[in-house]
Amino acid sequence: MVRLCLIDYSERNINLAKEFFKEGNLLDKICFRVGDAISIGQEYRNIDILFLDLEKVRYLEAIQTLEKNLSEDGIVIADNVLYQGKVVFEKEDRKAKVLDSFNRYMSENYFSVILPVRDGILVGIKK
Numbered sequence: 001m002v003r004l005c006l007i008d009y010s011e012r013n014i015n016l017a018k019e020f021f022k023e024g025n026l027l028d029k030i031c032f033r034v035g036d037a038i039s040i041g042q043e044y045r046n047i048d049i050l051f052l053d054l055e056k057v058r059y060l061e062a063i064q065t066l067e068k069n070l071s072e073d074g075i076v077i078a079d080n081v082l083y084q085g086k087v088v089f090e091k092e093d094r095k096a097k098v099l100d101s102f103n104r105y106m107s108e109n110y111f112s113v114i115l116p117v118r119d120g121i122l123v124g125i126k127k
């Protein structure tokens with residue numbers, strides 16, 4: 001069974017997502033959770049795909065906390081990893097610094113690639 005869990009702080013965004021999945025007749029395959037994705041994410045085991053699009057300053061914390069919950073061949077996908085180019089050109093920016101640490105962590109611990117699509121998408125699988 002394919003199961004997708006959406007976790008967001010914002011109830012409004014979760015309700016919006018529900019509307020879209022309802023239109024696609026997919027509501028029974030999805031769980032919707034309101035709250036902190038890093039805390040709630042730890043309730044799930046054997047995650048096949050972990051998609052990160054949360055607060056940029058928490059990307060490193062997110063992967064270091066949740067990687068134990070990935071399945072053996074689990075894939076990590078993270079959005080905005082180039083952060084408008086600031087990761088390369090504005091290294092002192094607070095969010096850019098964390099994203100740079102996240103990207104380095106992923107490079108060291110995962111087979112990973114950054115796709116230069118829009119804001120940068122990282123795809124990784126554990127080494």
Ligand SMILES: C[S@@+](CC[C@H](N)C(=O)[O-])C[C@H]1O[C@@H](n2cnc3c(N)ncnc32)[C@H](O)[C@@H]1O
Nearest residue numbers: 007008009010013035036037038053054055058
């Ligand atoms: C850039 S939006 C992306 C939303 C969605 N992935 C999309 O592309 O439409 C970021 C969302 O992450 C949520 N968010 C940020 N940090 C979070 C956290 N630690 N736990 C849960 N949600 C979080 C915000 O409420 C916001 O809705």
